Amino acid sequence: MTALGQAYFYVCATLALAGALGVVVAKNPIRGAMGLLLMILSIAGLFLALNAQFLAAIQLIVYAGAIVVLFLFVIMLLGPSAKTPSDNRGRVPRTIGAVVFAAVGLGAMGLLVRTAPKTPEGAKALVEVTNDFGSVDAFGRTLFTEGIVPFELSSALLMVAIIGAVAVARGRTKAEIALAKSPAEALRDVPVASPEGAPRTPGGITREAHQ
Amino acid sequence: MIPVEHYVALSALLFTVGGVGFLVRRNVLVTLMSLEIMLNAVNLALVAFNRQATHVGAHTGQIFAFFIIAAEAAEVAVGLAIVISLFRIRRTVRSDEADLLKN
Numbered sequence: 235m236t237a238l239g240q241a242y243f244y245v246c247a248t249l250a251l252a253g254a255l256g257v258v259v260a261k262n263p264i265r266g267a268m269g270l271l272l273m274i275l276s277i278a279g280l281f282l283a284l285n286a287q288f289l290a291a292i293q294l295i296v297y298a299g300a301i302v303v304l305f306l307f308v309i310m311l312l313g314p315s316a317k318t319p320s321d322n323r324g325r326v327p328r329t330i331g332a333v334v335f336a337a338v339g340l341g342a343m344g345l346l347v348r349t350a351p352k353t354p355e356g357a358k359a360l361v362e363v364t365n366d367f368g369s370v371d372a373f374g375r376t377l378f379t380e381g382i383v384p385f386e387l388s389s390a391l392l393m394v395a396i397i398g399a400v401a402v403a404r405g406r407t408k409a410e411i412a413l414a415k416s417p418a419e420a421l422r423d424v425p426v427a428s429p430e431g432a433p434r435t436p437g438g439i440t441r442e443a444h445q
Numbered sequence: 446m447i448p449v450e451h452y453v454a455l456s457a458l459l460f461t462v463g464g465v466g467f468l469v470r471r472n473v474l475v476t477l478m479s480l481e482i483m484l485n486a487v488n489l490a491l492v493a494f495n496r497q498a499t500h501v502g503a504h505t506g507q508i509f510a511f512f513i514i515a516a517e518a519a520e521v522a523v524g525l526a527i528v529i530s531l532f533r534i535r536r537t538v539r540s541d542e543a544d545l546l547k548n
Binding site: 283363367 | 447451452465471481485511515517532533
């Protein structure tokens with residue numbers, strides 16, 4: 235059983251790393267999205283091994299079901315221009331940044347490995363938990379008692395993100411483009427019907443007021 | 446039983462891979478995907494540390510990971526909207542073409 239658990243961990247870990255490397259080296263963003271999907275699935279598998287069943291389900295629904303699909307939609311919307319040709323401009327500063335970041339990250343990992351206990355007896359095993367740890371029941375109980383305020387705030391965050399995404403991605407209408415080009419002409423030429431039926435200019439002044 | 450250090454080491458590796466991808470790649474889509482990798486690595490560490498909870502039955506780490514997932518969904522929605530907006534103006538998704546405030 236222990237050997238099986240260890241094999242499961244190492245398989246998931248290898249797949250997650252392979253997926254992450256696939257994202258970073260992929261020339262084609264579609265391949266990158268597939269690498270991301272592989273990593274997400276492996277991490278959901280690791281969540282299962284850590285008694286986080288609900289989070290594993292959320293991971294699959296939100297990441298694999300929504301985020302990766304959103305990425306694929308955008309890649310397909312952009313078409314061939316989603317691929318960017320490589321060139322050598324700014325290669326040196328990028329490489330320096332990446333090397334420094336990798337050195338820090340791997341150094342932190344090295345420290346972790348060095349301080350980790352060497353014998354299996356000294357290793358801090360995970361705390362034994364009951365079967366319902368991480369289930370929807372137990373997780374939801376904690377979420378709606380201790381985490382109720384951030385939970386409600388996250389709904390506001392998602393609402394703002396939806397409105398922001400629509401506002402940013404929508405682009406400008408013809409009337410708005412005309413307004414940006416020559417505000418005076420656009421305001422004179424485009425009468426907008428007012429609720430009372432009297433012709434209004436977009437400036438908010440009725441025709442009668444002008445005359 | 447896998448000790449928690451293994452999970453944290455994997456998390457550090459994934460975080461490093463994601464960070465290097467974020468710094469090296471110029472395609473905005475791949476940059477956003479690298480951000481996903483880094484946040485997933487953080488989630489993995491949080492859920493692993495949750496299993497070392499001082500009092501049994503605490504779900505603090507998992508709840509933290511849950512909120513990170515929610516924040517990340519918002520981030521991706523807005524990020525991809527910005528990518529589409531950039532593409533509409535510049536006809537490309539290279540991050541170094543996004544210099545509209547330069548002149």
